[in-house]
Amino acid sequence: MFLTGLSCHKVIYAEPEAEIDMLEAPEWDVDSFDGLDYYSSPDTDYSSGDEMPYPDMEKANKHYRIYKRQIIESKGFYAEREFSLFYNYKSIFSIPLELEALEGKTFRQFWEDMVHVCLQKHKQDKASSLFSLLDLNVEFVEVVRGNFHGGPRSKSYITFMAREKPDGPLVEYQAKSMLTLDGKMHPILCRPSPIPKLPKPIL
Template sequence: MTEQQSSPPMKIQDVDEEEDDRYSDTHDPYPLDPMPEWDVDSYEGREYESDPDHRELFSDEERYEQYRLDKRKAFHSKGFIYIPLSGSYPIKDLEEIGYDNKTNREKMTNLTNLCIKKLNETKGKTVEFVHIVRVFKRWAAAWKSSITFMARESPNGPLVEYQAKVVTFPGDSKAPIPILCRPSPIDTHLY
């Protein structure tokens, strides 16, 4: 998506004012173990491993090898592209309206801004959101969204591709948890 094709400007979420009583319930219906730590990706320190049981799912060797190649690329992207047979899926329609009468784009923009705010506060940056590129979601005790987006690191600076991860809970039963926000790594050997 080029700068001229970018999404309409979205209202930046004011995350300072979001301390809401609905998150104060002492019973936790969606406990996370381990609890995500800011700026620590769950992929850190893990190596790609091929699952030999997956071989049975493919009718020929060529398809199986393509699956392994795709899975290796996805693993090295740390969840920012589709991981075959992982339960992750792309949000294809960012304009679709959800249960809370917001579009997927609005929800993902708000979550991205939450991650950007955390990045700016912890690292002394001035990153500004421009538009969403793509989103992958995966369920594992809660929803984990891997968001690729365009940002500016300074006013009127060049567009830079960034990545954010955030955990959300069904029905917004708990406050979202920002996991990371960083420039997209350039890994040319994968593509």
């Protein structure tokens, strides 16, 4: 059982990753976006490689570049849905929280389960280190938004609010997780959201 990629509420299937055990758990606290920088290319590298049947290709290419830059600079966690095309960069889609993810469960509910898995791993990781005790007391409050990459090793990029101490201020956190074909949820990372950089012009 696995979720598929989604765009504009339409289901599409992402290509499986080659030569990878579909049930293998991802490595913890390793971000695949680390070291990846945005660059503007005249050749738009759509996920499918197919020609895009848009009446205004100049506008479509501009929207693709905006979406690509947002995905890269946020490491998968933020992209404005208005710039989403049928084929997005890395097949990562911004998903409405109330859209159905599994039978009888919305993405909000699905991602709440994912966050708890990531937080549990996060607390275990900090407990075995010399980090501040605040990291052990992170309490989930609510999911804010999420992005999704479908396929047999689907990935969720979840932004949520948490408290690092009882009655403390809300802090924005990020959780990244994977759902494999056997239905198991795997944590990939869990961390406070980084401080946003100053915006740059989109080229």
